[in-house]
Amino acid sequence: MNSPTAEHLETKSFMLNMGPQHPAMHGVVRIVLKLKAERIVDCDVEIGYMHRAFEKHGESETWNNVIPWTDRLNYVSPLINNVGYVMAVEKLAGATIPERGQYLRVIASEISRITDHLTCIGASAMELGAFTVFLYMIEAREVLYQLVDKLTGARVTTSYTRVGGVKADLPPGFEDGCKAAFVKTREMIAETDKLLTKNRIFMDRVEGVGKITKEDAVAHGITGPFLRSTGVPYDVRRAEPYLIYDRVDFDVPVGSNGDNFDRYLVRMAEMEQSMRIVEQCFKQIPEGPHTLSPAEMKEAFQMVDEAKSGETELMLKYKAKLDQTLEGTQRENVKFISAPNPAFVSPPKEEAYGSIEGLMHHFEMIMWGRGIRPPHGEAYAAVEGGNGELGFHVISDGQDRPYRVRCRPPCLFIMTALPKLLIGGMVADVVPTFGSVNMIAGEMDR
Amino acid sequence: VKPDSVHDALETLRDKHGFNLLVDLHGVDWSTASPPSKLVVTGEGSVGGASFVPPGKVGAPAPEATSATSVTVRVGLTELMQKESSSVDADEAEIGPAALHGRKARFEVVYRLLSLDLESGMPKARCAVKTRVAEGEAVPRSAMDLFGNADWFEREVWDMFGVPFADRPGMKRLLMYEEFVGHPLRKDYAIHKRQPLIGPKSGMRPDNPSLNQPYPAVKPDDE
Numbered sequence: 001m002n003s004p005t006a007e008h009l010e011t012k013s014f015m016l017n018m019g020p021q022h023p024a025m026h027g028v029v030r031i032v033l034k035l036k037a038e039r040i041v042d043c044d045v046e047i048g049y050m051h052r053a054f055e056k057h058g059e060s061e062t063w064n065n066v067i068p069w070t071d072r073l074n075y076v077s078p079l080i081n082n083v084g085y086v087m088a089v090e091k092l093a094g095a096t097i098p099e100r101g102q103y104l105r106v107i108a109s110e111i112s113r114i115t116d117h118l119t120c121i122g123a124s125a126m127e128l129g130a131f132t133v134f135l136y137m138i139e140a141r142e143v144l145y146q147l148v149d150k151l152t153g154a155r156v157t158t159s160y161t162r163v164g165g166v167k168a169d170l171p172p173g174f175e176d177g178c179k180a181a182f183v184k185t186r187e188m189i190a191e192t193d194k195l196l197t198k199n200r201i202f203m204d205r206v207e208g209v210g211k212i213t214k215e216d217a218v219a220h221g222i223t224g225p226f227l228r229s230t231g232v233p234y235d236v237r238r239a240e241p242y243l244i245y246d247r248v249d250f251d252v253p254v255g256s257n258g259d260n261f262d263r264y265l266v267r268m269a270e271m272e273q274s275m276r277i278v279e280q281c282f283k284q285i286p287e288g289p290h291t292l293s294p295a296e297m298k299e300a301f302q303m304v305d306e307a308k309s310g311e312t313e314l315m316l317k318y319k320a321k322l323d324q325t326l327e328g329t330q331r332e333n334v335k336f337i338s339a340p341n342p343a344f345v346s347p348p349k350e351e352a353y354g355s356i357e358g359l360m361h362h363f364e365m366i367m368w369g370r371g372i373r374p375p376h377g378e379a380y381a382a383v384e385g386g387n388g389e390l391g392f393h394v395i396s397d398g399q400d401r402p403y404r405v406r407c408r409p410p411c412l413f414i415m416t417a418l419p420k421l422l423i424g425g426m427v428a429d430v431v432p433t434f435g436s437v438n439m440i441a442g443e444m445d446r
Numbered sequence: 447v448k449p450d451s452v453h454d455a456l457e458t459l460r461d462k463h464g465f466n467l468l469v470d471l472h473g474v475d476w477s478t479a480s481p482p483s484k485l486v487v488t489g490e491g492s493v494g495g496a497s498f499v500p501p502g503k504v505g506a507p508a509p510e511a512t513s514a515t516s517v518t519v520r521v522g523l524t525e526l527m528q529k530e531s532s533s534v535d536a537d538e539a540e541i542g543p544a545a546l547h548g549r550k551a552r553f554e555v556v557y558r559l560l561s562l563d564l565e566s567g568m569p570k571a572r573c574a575v576k577t578r579v580a581e582g583e584a585v586p587r588s589a590m591d592l593f594g595n596a597d598w599f600e601r602e603v604w605d606m607f608g609v610p611f612a613d614r615p616g617m618k619r620l621l622m623y624e625e626f627v628g629h630p631l632r633k634d635y636a637i638h639k640r641q642p643l644i645g646p647k648s649g650m651r652p653d654n655p656s657l658n659q660p661y662p663a664v665k666p667d668d669e
Contacts, residue, residue, distance in 0.1 A: 048621035053637075055606075056630055060637050214564055221468050221595040233567030240569065252567070380558065380574075382469075391470060393556075397479040408470045408558075416595040445621055 013041055016427070020049045024431045026123045027441040029415070031422075031430065038426045043419040047412075047445055054446035058405030063089055063372045064365075066405060068159045073407060074443040075156055076119045077112035077386040079148065081443075082161040085405075087242065088381035088392035089163045093374040095344055101165045102243045103285040108160055109383070110274040110281075111148060111178075114185065115141050116386030116438075117225075117267040117274075124264075124435025125196060128205050133192050140188035143181040150174060163372055164344035168326070169333035175282050182275050189271060196264070206260035210421045210433030213258060220417040224388025224410050225266045226437070230258030236384040248280045263436040300326075303353040320349045344372050371400040387411045387438055409443045452577045453587035456557060460592055464570065465559035468589070471599035473607040474554040478633040551578035553609050555585055584612040606631035 019030040028049040034042035054073065058066045070081040083105050090097070097105075122137025145155040150171050152158040160167050196202045212222075214230040227234055235252045237245040253269035255262025300320045319330050326349060334348040346365045351358025364370050374396045382391040388410030395404040414437050421433050447455050459465040555577050561570040579585055588611040589596040600611045601620040608629035610617055619626065625643050628635050 048619075048623070051621040053630060056635075056637060059633075216594070218467050218562060218564065219594040221470075221593065223467075228567075232562070232564050234562055234569070235567065239567065254567075389469065391558075393470070393472070393558075395474065403479055404474050406470070406472045406474075412598070413595055416598045420594075 011036065018430065020046075024127050025434060026127075027439045027444075029439060029441060029444075031418075031434075033422075033427065033430070035427065038428070040422050040425055040427065040430070043422045045415060045418050047415060047441075050441040050445040052442075052446065054407060055405055058402050060401065062368075062401050063374065064163055066402065067161060068157065070407075071157045071159055072442055073409065073446065074116070074386055074390070074411075074440045076440060077109075077116035078156060078158045079108040079112040079152075079160055080116075080383060080385045080390060082158060083109050083243075084381065084383040084385065084390045085392050085394075085407075086161040086163050087383060088379050088394045089372075089374060089402075091381050092377055092379040092394055092396055093163070093344060093372070095164045097165050099244070099286050100169075103281050104166050104170065105161060106243050106245065106248075107178075107278050107281050107285075108148075108151065108158075108166075110277045111144055113274045113384075113386055114271045115144050115148075117271050118144075118185075118188075120386075120435070120438040121192065121264060121267055124432060124438075125192075125202070127431045127435050128202060130196065130199075130202065133195055136188045136191050136195075140185040143184045147174070147177055147181050150177060162345070165334070178278065178282070182278070185271070185275065189268065193268065197268075203261060205428075206264060206432050206436070208257070209260050209425065209429045210436060211257060211259045212417065212421060216417065216420065217258065220420075221413040222388065222417060223413070224385065225263060225270060226388065226414050228252065229255035229262035229266045231256050236382050236389050240382070242381070242383060244281075244284075245277075247284060248277045250274075250277050260432050260436040300349065300353060303350070307354055320353060322349060369400060373398060373400055382408070385410050385443075387414065387440070387443070407443075407446055409446060411437065411439050412444045415439055415444060447575060447577050449577045449579050449583070449585050452555075452557070452575065452585060453589060453592070455575055456559075456589055456592055459559060459573070459575070463561065465561045465573065466564075467560040467562050468557065468593035468595055468599075469560045469572070470556070470558040471589070471596060471603065472556055473603045473609055473631070474556065475552060475607055475631060475633045476554060477552050551580040551583070553581070553607055554578050555603060555609060557589070579609055581608075584610040586612045588612075588614045590614070605629065608632065 013034055013036045016033045016035055017030065018033060019025055020028045025031075030046040030049070032044040032046065033040050052072065054069055057069055061069065067082055067085060070085045071078040073081045118137045118141045122134040122141070125137075126134035148158060149155045151174065152160040152167065212230060214227070214232050217227050217230045218232070223234060223236075231254050233252045233254045236242070237250075238252050250273045251269075253266050253273065255266050298320060300322050303320055322330065330348055330350060334345070346352075347358040347361040352362040353359075365372070376396060376398050378393065378395040380391055380393045382389045384390070389408065390410055391408035393404070393406040393408070394402050397403040418434070418437065421437075422430055425433070557575040558572070559575065560572050562568075563570055577585065588600055590600065598620055600614065601618055603609050604611070604617050605619040605622050606629055618624070622630065623643075625641075627641060
């Protein structure tokens with residue numbers, strides 16, 4: 001133990017470099033710590049290791065071509081980014097989309113929110129040694145990713161929304177698939193709850209660690225689950241309801257201590273709320289198109305061939321039978337999911353294949369130098385992302401591409417407060433605190 | 447507002463009007479914006495939010511306030527602006543779409559604020575404070591002492607646009623590395639430009655398949 005001479009020993013602080021690549025950090029960020037024994041006395045956070053010039057690329061792409069870039073912002077909940085961006089553009093252009101399209105966006109966003117929280121909890125539990133939790137969470141996430149895959153054609157690079165609507169209608173059997181996936185997700189969340197919530201080892205690591213007061217959180221511009229864990233029930237979905245969030249009933253879970261444990265609890269509770277929202281959406285969603293009999297369907301290639309030989313008279317009476325990636329973009333669907341505004345929305349496939357007007361319209365939408373042209377102006381739209389208020393500020397100068405796309409990344413704001421959270425704590429606390437921030441480098445560095 | 451009075455405006459908004467959350471701070475380079483052929487006014491600001499409307503402004507109508515609280519805040523702001531009329535330059539205080547053309551200074555710095563009620567979690571109002579600075583000019587006062595997160599975002603504005611904040615010592619880039627040459631979000635920074643650390647030295651690689659057509663695009667009337 002303490003020898004009498006120990007207090008006369010000279011102590012020196014030393015620097016420790018964590019990251020940019022560190023096994024206990026998910027995401028590329030560099031934290032330089034100044035330590036006195038195991039206490040952190042100073043901390044410097046360096047970011048930018050995953051900067052991909054999203055905003056610069058946004059200025060050189062057409063309005064719709066920016067959507068795939070937004071997938072790469074927060075890559076564990078890409079659908080929310082898709083929705084946020086197109087909402088800003090629609091606000092600028094003054095477009096409103098049909099109800100069914102709005103419900104589809106909400107369903108997609110909420111499924112994404114669950115995957116986001118699952119990843120966050122799973123990864124941060126794994127970093128504390130709870131590898132089982134990680135596997136459970138990833139298993140549930142996989143089921144949801146498969147659902148997203150069915151809906152959008154991709155697990156992560158979704159690009160589901162379009163200016164003025166969404167890409168495609170619900171695939172057949174989606175609702176049942178969703179119900180089955182939620183059963184699985186609930187099971188996994190319950191298992192995790194049993195494993196972690198009253199687990200002494202877990203609680204010792206997270207309870208009372210990484211504390212922040214609500215005043216400090218607000219001063220740093222923090223939103224989302226992180227702010228709610230401090231006791232401020234600010235949720236963009238509730239505060240400024242967009243799409244159809246004012247028609248669904250959901251709770252905004254809040255914590256009280258603003259520590260890592262509360263953030264874990266808030267995220268756990270939010271997943272249940274997201275599932276409730278999706279279930280209500282399925283009850284409320286307006287009827288979509290009826291299913292046509294196979295006699296009324298025609299293969300897409302057949303339509304193109306017939307159109308080439310001039311046999312277009314009866315063409316528009318048929319429904320195109322499309323391949324999997326285009327499924328749900330037929331005329332029947334488009335009128336339910338996209339705004340009836342030809343200036344923003346691509347024509348349904350039947351018209352593009354079967355009529356000269358549709359074909360011209362299609363080219364008008366996709367050719368360089370053509371496409372959507374929102375009027376001069378600027379708009380800011382915010383949605384509730386996985387980590388907080390995800391805002392897009394778009395400026396148009398009347399061209400076919402944005403003049404400026406600014407993304408307000410929620411986790412960057414949390415990262416500005418990271419030194420505050422870490423200083424005074426132990427080195428070992430960096431890992432759970434950083435995990436609960438849920439930093440997504442793709443979103444933070446853009 | 448004029449660059450000199452940004453700090454005062456932010457301080458007044460924060461202390462007297464309860465705008466406690468800095469939602470965003472970013473820049474815009476207006477150097478290549480084309481003048482609008484027809485002025486279309488779209489509602490700036492957000493749902494249920496108020497916008498920052500200077501008095502005696504022509505061009506853009508006042509945005510509609512959607513709730514009683516935001517009306518009061520807007521009135522409060524207008525009064526604030528009248529009181530401090532010395533800080534308002536009629537030309538420079540333009541806001542919204544009308545301001546897209548005929549501006550004097552190249553860069554705009556936007557501070558987006560939110561007034562949040564900590565108990566109910568409901569936002570009372572939103573507003574944006576905008577200022578314009580010319581190339582090489584600095585925003586005189588940093589907002590670091592008002593909002594904890596302004597530090598990083600001012601660094602980002604410097605990094606991306608090269609707009610400095612005069613009273614900040616040792617401005618560091620936020621996203622790019624220190625050896626980076628230029629400021630990438632300036633409109634005169636070509637998207638295909640190469641950096642000396644990365645090369646090639648000629649600076650161009652026109653055959654790169656990942657690059658889209660360079661700015662400006664082919665205009666439809668070029669046929």
